[in-house]
Amino acid sequence: MTNTSYPASYYAASANPAPSRPALQDDVETDVCVIGAGYTGLSSALFLLENGFKVTVLEAAKVGFGASGRNGGQIVNSYSRDIDVIERSVGPQQAQLLGNMAFEGGRIIRERVAKYQIQCDLKDGGVFAALTAKQMGHLESQKRLWERFGHTQLELLDQRRIREVVACDEYVGGMLDMSGGHIHPLNLALGEAAAVESLGGVIYEQSPAVRIERGASPVVHTPQGKVRAKFIIVAGNAYLGNLVPELAAKSMPCGTQVIATEPLGDELARSLLPQDYCVEDCNYLLDYYRLTGDKRLIFGGGVVYGARDPANIEAIIRPKMLKAFPQLKDVKIDYAWTGNFLLTLSRLPQVGRLGDNIYYSQGCSGHGVTYTHLAGKVLAEALRGQAERFDAFADLPHYPFPGGQLLRTPFAALGAWYYGLRDKLGF
Missing domain, CATH: 3.50.50.60 (FAD/NAD(P)-binding domain)
Structure with missing residues (x-):
């Protein structure tokens, strides 16, 4: 066996x-x-x-x-x-x-x-990072929504404040959830x-x-x-x-890709994420990252519909990492892997x-x-x-993917392309 x-x-x-x-x-x-x-x-x-x-x-x-x-x-x-x-x-x-x-x-x-x-x-603390004013508006609405259901451990971050928690110039603001975190x-x-x-x-x-x-x-x-x-x-x-x-x-396996850097050392790690919070951006096809216990940066993003393993994971994810943190251009990637999650049409x-x-x-x-x-x-x-x-x-309510198992992957990929284009164009 x-x-x-x-x-x-x-x-x-x-x-x-x-x-x-x-x-x-x-x-x-x-x-x-x-x-x-x-x-x-x-x-x-x-x-x-x-x-x-x-x-x-x-x-x-x-x-x-x-x-x-x-x-x-x-x-x-x-x-x-x-x-x-x-x-x-x-x-x-x-x-x-x-x-x-x-x-x-x-x-x-x-x-x-x-x-x-x-x-x-x-570790406690997770940040939702906004790349546009529209995404920041969504976070403001999300804060009101979550507080309506009794969730109060939230803080909106303006552009100055988000720089204090993540050393990335891409973000216009964000929201900190202290009941979030990472493991x-x-x-x-x-x-x-x-x-x-x-x-x-x-x-x-x-x-x-x-x-x-x-x-x-x-x-x-x-x-x-x-x-x-x-x-x-x-x-x-x-x-x-x-x-x-x-x-x-009524579901479809999808792959996501993750890389882990070499250990960064205390000083460089602290300069990237001073409070050791985890971060995800607000794009439809989002990027996410955090520090490990031994001060590596874990960085993930991207979706492969139908759960095929890409030939070169580092080639997909490293450019995303360097866009967020160009100061890591000389840092070595020690690990790269993929794993599958299960997608439903409703995403519920x-x-x-x-x-x-x-x-x-x-x-x-x-x-x-x-x-x-x-x-x-x-x-x-x-x-x-x-x-x-x-x-x-x-x-x-749940529904099968249009076209059944044969066509679910191209339909989902087309939808992801559309929303990815919306992210890039900012609408």
Whole structure:
């Protein structure tokens, strides 16, 4: 059987020690079988174990192998489409429920880090950086919107103030969210996996789910074993493949690219980001960056629709980094990698139930670090019979991509080209 290891990345190279977990080779019984040991699956497992469920997690590769262990590491609140967009689509009552949850994921991460003493370089503070007056106006509206839902840790930054937090001449202003922040994403996943096991949960690696036998007592089959459960949680996101065809039809894997510099040293690192906040700009196809615990700059951006791996990641991302920080022109890039996230047509997460006992959450659309932690709590609530918050997500309308799987990539790329052109032209 193939043993899938982590792709070469800064995160894999700097991961905390973790045990080697066996592949499933037996037939086991459990209350809940979770498919996928990324943030959604691990968060679900933790909440369920804390509420007395017996939980088995199946992971096709290694804990945090997918987006959970490769992302930019930024704690960003709300969803890929903000609460005002949701409100226009579903009305004020459902939007109120979703708005009340929009800032919960970051709190869950911090609670997990504190409760289980997870070493993941957690830092507070995230900046949304505006490149145009129009983007600055959007941030002003966003601040009012978020404050309407009780989120008050926000500060608008004028041009002088943003220069104090990021040494980039491109920005006209921004917004600081002190409940945002950043983490080493793979170490967060590894710490959560250890927490799952400390509560009696079992995680099998190198154990892809190859078939789900649906029914009153569903069974998940792997190449060498099977799990019979009362409930199944499908949490594979962009790495689920076609295991559940009705989920694959309404989503599309997309790739994003990330680079990590050599260590910059304290002085240069502090000159770039004096308060050690993470930053993302306000473009549709946004760039994002932050410092690591050992003072490297992590810089990411760009989207490859259909999740093809580019031939030269550094050639795509380094020019973006140098546009923001020309002072890094002589700095070496030590790592470059890509990872997939799952895009939905609405850019809102898809949550639901298949039959009576198969639950799922997918499609964070590039906004997954906080949402996935919330999703685990919401899924666990639903399995305990408390479905109001689950239903608020499940009732969001979702549609298949135009043209089906064959044409979804060119349609999405065309849309991205249009919005990228709007970013460049400033309208």
